Amino acid sequence: MAILLHPTINDGIKQGAEGFSGGTLVCRCADNPVxxxxxxxVMHNHACGCTKCWKPEGAVFSVVGVVPRDKVRVTxxxxxxAIVDPAMTIQRHACKACGVHMYGRIENESHAFHGLDFIHAELFEEAGSAAPGFAAFVSxxxxxxxxxxxxxxxxxxxxxxxxxxxDCLNPTLMDVLATHAYKQAHAN
Structure with missing residues (x-):
């Protein structure tokens, strides 16, 4: 029997539409959704097994990617x-009513991923966002x-x-983190 990885990937990867340029994320509230x-x-879209990302009911993984911070606007x-856990590096902004994480933001300007917001593309009203390309933090x-x-x-x-x-991020993103760490250590 198959494990419910995530509803959007369990039956295979659906490729995104060429030229998709964004849309509207909507929480799961029936009335007055965020x-x-x-x-x-979405860039670097991936299945994520971490314990902090929002997952649909019964799913073992979330599907999350990043977008430029300046392209995200609560409308x-x-x-x-509300922020789920203010102590976390990624400030996950979730709907207080349904619990869905709408976006995650890194406020620390020295973090390698500052300037990118984390989103769940499955929440787009529009179809066609980039498909997941890897699975991270599987263990x-x-x-x-x-x-x-x-x-x-x-x-x-x-x-x-x-x-x-x-069991971490993919090699490209790990290289970005390592490069950033090197540059921070050798900035002088």
Whole structure:
């Protein structure tokens, strides 16, 4: 039996539309939903097994990517948003009513990913955003209660839908982080 990785990837990866340039993210509230306008396609979209990202009910992974911070604007019912955990590097802004994370923002200007906001493209009203390209923090699902002995099955299922599983970020993003760390250490 297949594991519910995430509703948008469980049956395979659906490729995005060429030229997709953003749209409106909508929380799951039936009345007065929070709406966030995003003026960009998603970059580095991936399945994420960390314990902090919002996941749909029953899913083992979230699907999250980044967009330029200056392309994200709360357009409706922003008064319903609250930061989930102010102590975290990524300040996840979630709807207080339905719990959906609308965007995550890094305020630390010295962080390698400052200037990028994290979003869940499945919340777009419009179809066509970039498809996930890898799976990150796969082993972290154990921290959420997933049985360690089932991990080989999870990795095999991830690979069967065309994603490469990593227990950190993919090599490109790890290179960005390492380059940033080097530059910070040798700035003088």
């Amino acid at each position: 709406k966030v306008t995003v003026g960009s396609n 409706e019912n922003g008064n319903k948003l 972290s699902i154990i921290e959420s209660g997933f049985a360690p002995e089932g991990m080989s099955k999870v990795r095999a299922q991830i690979e069967s839908i065309g994603l490469q599983p990593y």
